[in-house]
Amino acid sequence: MNAPIKELELVSVTKRYGATVAVDAINHRFQPGGYACLLGPSGCGKSSTLRMIAGHEIVSEGSILLGGADISDLPPAKRGTAMMFQNYALFPHLSVADNVAFSLKMRGDDKADRLKKAGEMLELVDLSALSDRLPDQLSGGQQQRVALARALITRPQVLLLDEPLSALDPFLRIRMRGELRKLQRELGISFVHVTHGQDEALALADEIVVMNNAIIEQAGTARDVFNAPKTAFVAQFIGGHNVIALPEGHYAIRTDAVGVLQSETGKLQGNISAVEYQGAHVSVSARIAGDQEISALIPEGTFFDNPFNPGDQVGLIWDDANLHKLTA
Ligand SMILES: Nc1ncnc2c1ncn2[C@@H]1O[C@H](COP(=O)(O)OP(=O)(O)OP(=O)(O)O)[C@@H](O)[C@H]1O
Numbered sequence: 458m459n460a461p462i463k464e465l466e467l468v469s470v471t472k473r474y475g476a477t478v479a480v481d482a483i484n485h486r487f488q489p490g491g492y493a494c495l496l497g498p499s500g501c502g503k504s505s506t507l508r509m510i511a512g513h514e515i516v517s518e519g520s521i522l523l524g525g526a527d528i529s530d531l532p533p534a535k536r537g538t539a540m541m542f543q544n545y546a547l548f549p550h551l552s553v554a555d556n557v558a559f560s561l562k563m564r565g566d567d568k569a570d571r572l573k574k575a576g577e578m579l580e581l582v583d584l585s586a587l588s589d590r591l592p593d594q595l596s597g598g599q600q601q602r603v604a605l606a607r608a609l610i611t612r613p614q615v616l617l618l619d620e621p622l623s624a625l626d627p628f629l630r631i632r633m634r635g636e637l638r639k640l641q642r643e644l645g646i647s648f649v650h651v652t653h654g655q656d657e658a659l660a661l662a663d664e665i666v667v668m669n670n671a672i673i674e675q676a677g678t679a680r681d682v683f684n685a686p687k688t689a690f691v692a693q694f695i696g697g698h699n700v701i702a703l704p705e706g707h708y709a710i711r712t713d714a715v716g717v718l719q720s721e722t723g724k725l726q727g728n729i730s731a732v733e734y735q736g737a738h739v740s741v742s743a744r745i746a747g748d749q750e751i752s753a754l755i756p757e758g759t760f761f762d763n764p765f766n767p768g769d770q771v772g773l774i775w776d777d778a779n780l781h782k783l784t785a
Pocket residue numbers: 474477478479497498499500501502503504505506653
């Protein structure tokens with residue numbers, strides 16, 4: 458039996474760069490052995506958070522705990538974490554196998570042991586056949602797998618990934634996304650993956666941690682965050698929601714929970730402002746009083762049974778049970 462995976466915990470972690478507060482006293486316990494995505498817009502502090510966990514950036518205040526032990530002051534190689542960088546940072550003059558074995562060489566492991574372990578890691582990422590190549594003789598997806606093998610060779614408790622899919626073309630990105638998820642399940646260790654793509658986070662994560670302006674706005678399972686966003690920011694960033702100002706306060710409602718009527722009845726009245734064909738669905742937007750816009754995602758067949766055009770006067774309907782009151 459393998460020892461249980463240790464829990465990674467952030468305790469009031471702050472990062473300052475001079476007068477800039479990049480991360481403001483965040484607290485979070487990552488689910489051990491889970492796939493977590495740190496999601497947020499550019500500049501929200503997600504890379505700083507990841508780099509502090511990895512030990513590539515000093516924590517200004519607070520602590521990072523792994524299995525209850527404070528690792529905040531340990532060097533990166535002694536933490537039980539490993540990082541895979543956005544640009545992979547492979548050594549161009551070293552073969553695939555030597556790149557993968559690099560950290561073992563630094564640690565002073567003997568050559569036979571290094572090559573054996575590098576071979577196992579290359580098998581794990583399905584690259585055994587290419588072990589003698591140089592990085593520039595590989596495709597983007599293959600380079601990424603080398604970077605993964607190189608990070609995993611130290612047998613970390615936590616693998617940290619900074620925008621790991623951003624350098625790949627859209628087709629490869631979706632394939633590698635599936636491979637990352639499969640690898641995480643096979644290894645059973647914790648992954649913390651930084652992304653600004655909500656699709657990527659929803660597709661991959663057991664747990665999504667949404668950051669904005671240096672704080673955690675909401676954390677939860679992908680389904681909880683999507684179905685019950687707590688703030689207007691989360692509702693808008695995660696996508697697929699309207700944020701509506703009603704006399705009683707602000708509410709989020711999923712775009713697929715809004716219906717559009719040809720008549721001017723319904724809960725609110727408006728004018729169709731845009732119709733966008735999206736394949737399986739058609740997105741219909743209507744402008745209502747107060748200069749608000751509400752979108753409805755209508756199944757393609759339903760839409761074409763009764764199509765709308767920009768300028769049409771319509772009524773909007775929904776079930777109030779689908780409204781989520783927002784706290785901010
Ligand atoms: N080395 C640095 N010196 C000064 N300010 C920095 C430094 N690194 C980051 N910052 C600032 O800290 C804030 C958070 O940056 P960080 O890179 O953590 O954000 P991010 O969410 O990862 O953004 P991105 O998606 O663009 O990488 C930003 O305002 C950024 O300008």
